Amino acid sequence: xxxxxxxxxxxxxxxxxxxxxxxxxxxxxxxxxxxxxxxxxxxxxxxxxxxxxxxxxxxxxxxxxxxxxxxxxxxxxxxxxxxxxxxxxxxxxxxxxxxxxxxxxxxxxxxxx
Amino acid sequence: xxxxxxxxxxxxxxxxxxxxxxxxxxxxxxxxxxxxxxxxxxxxxxxxxxxxxxxxxxxxxxxxxxxxxxxxxxxxxxxxxxxxxxxxxxxxxxxxxxxxxxxxxxxxxxxxx
Numbered sequence: 001x002x003x004x005x006x007x008x009x010x011x012x013x014x015x016x017x018x019x020x021x022x023x024x025x026x027x028x029x030x031x032x033x034x035x036x037x038x039x040x041x042x043x044x045x046x047x048x049x050x051x052x053x054x055x056x057x058x059x060x061x062x063x064x065x066x067x068x069x070x071x072x073x074x075x076x077x078x079x080x081x082x083x084x085x086x087x088x089x090x091x092x093x094x095x096x097x098x099x100x101x102x103x104x105x106x107x108x109x110x111x112x113x
Numbered sequence: 114x115x116x117x118x119x120x121x122x123x124x125x126x127x128x129x130x131x132x133x134x135x136x137x138x139x140x141x142x143x144x145x146x147x148x149x150x151x152x153x154x155x156x157x158x159x160x161x162x163x164x165x166x167x168x169x170x171x172x173x174x175x176x177x178x179x180x181x182x183x184x185x186x187x188x189x190x191x192x193x194x195x196x197x198x199x200x201x202x203x204x205x206x207x208x209x210x211x212x213x214x215x216x217x218x219x220x221x222x223x224x225x226x
Binding site for chain 1: 154214215220
């Protein structure tokens with residue numbers, strides 16, 4: 001049972017436009033969410049996080065939105081750059097296993113120059 | 114500060130063999146988590162160690178085991194390898210584990226023939 005879902009395996013966006021990556025979760029006990037970016041042959045690197053007490057967190061070109069009632073979060077990248085091309089994972093923690101992160105399956109973003 | 118290192122980076126084994134992977138966390142980090150990444154399943158949590166004790170365990174069979182040493186270095190062992198164990202194995206370290214940014218190593222790519 002996939003508790004964290006990224007239903008779009010891939011996404012292509014034109015350089016300069018907005019990239020929106022989506023993530024849905026089923027466990028209402030999750031209270032902390034993260035996004036990671038992964039380049040080929042490298043480990044994932046932390047991008048941005050959000051706690052369930054907030055509905056938005058912004059860091060430069062990256063903004064994460066959290067809709068608790070819909071159990072949905074999204075990552076917006078504006079403007080998108082070719083260097084943003086990578087696989088993006090969302091992850092959630094909280095509930096019984098507070099130290100365990102549950103990851104989505106990832107979305108491969110391709111930013112076209 | 115040196116990042117998380119994993120050895121070896123690539124490994125080829127045959128079914129039935131066993132394998133040991135090593136992870137050295139960032140200096141000062143006491144929590145080490147292991148993940149398996151496969152194309153279809155994304156990143157799946159294996160287990161987490163903190164101060165030489167396993168704190169959390171994912172839904173993997175007992176063939177997967179690990180340990181952590183007093184210097185926080187961690188090893189993961191997989192016995193009686195199966196073809197389905199072919200994956201990228203990532204370890205991540207953090208200061209204390211809970212709701213902390215995890216820093217990932219580059220991973221060990223294991224191929225089971």
